[in-house]
Amino acid sequence: MADASPAAEPQIPDMTNRPIRVNRAPVLTLWAAVVAERLGHPPGTALSLASAVAGTAARAKARRLGLAEEGDADPKARRLAQARRTVRLLGREIPVTESDGQLLAAEPDGRPAGPGAVQAYVARAFGERLPGVRAAMESLAARLPPEELNRTGFRLYEAFRPEVPEGVSGWGARAELHLDRIRDATG
Template identity: 60%
Template sequence: MAIKVNRAPVLTLWATVVAERLGHPPETALSLAKAVAGTAARAKAKRLGIDEESDKARDRGDAAPATPKDTAQLLGRKIRLVHDKDGMVLADDGNGKSAPAKPVEAYIAKAFGDRLAEVRKAMEALAARFEPEELNRVGFRLYEHFRPEVPPDVKGWGAKGLLDLEKIRSARGQVG
């Protein structure tokens, strides 16, 4: 049975699963996933013509550049890293501060409700079929295969679509 959900939490959960498969601890994975979903959201905002000036500045690279050791690659995105007050490595929220994991975890839990475990299990099984580096390389294309279909007549931001778990389970053969 399909789940009616926005694409953003699906991408966030998938990015979390991929980051964990790459060996990141859960808190780091959630933080990195938020950064990946944020990048995708900014790209969509540009396509819809609703991007903000702060996003334009970030995309121009007005912030101080990070060194390679201060970044992580996840699903084709380079993410700046920072340490929180406890020394945990997290994604940079764009302002040089850490993007905490707890709100991301709550966001995913709310979006999927009682179906979260089922969706996560399907995503983890898909991720396990790939070596970590290859998963990171093809992971966004896998997501594009199984992401919720938004009806063509639905326009705008935050439209919900149907996430078909069978598409997640069969996504392995969709990339090369």
């Protein structure tokens, strides 16, 4: 006689703690956006500023690795950047400009850096895991007063960022981002 008990439901694996393979740039970009929002910037401004933070970090690392020269930046662009209003985010002074009433990071030529491409970049990098990663970062950001978060936020990022090989071999390499490292990070 056949068993009349209902069939057991298939078990769905818990994917929330599974590592995410990603390179560091989108991790820093998303983290900087979360920090900027915690500082009171609207989402579009936060994404624009975050892209600039990740870009300055990438350029600094390229110089350290010998992949770019110190003087690679256009002198005219440097003068323009020095003359502009800036916003401090994660230890970096980001030149800003206004566009349609929205504060945005300024490109080296002075044009505003729109948030649309940044949002698409982050969405591609994290895929379906983006909401979980963002939630873990927002939880971490909420544990500190905004000013302290801005001051110590880059060290927090260093505590949870994916670990890649040192030197040139780590440039752009994908590694594992662990959400528990974000949740457990301390400055």
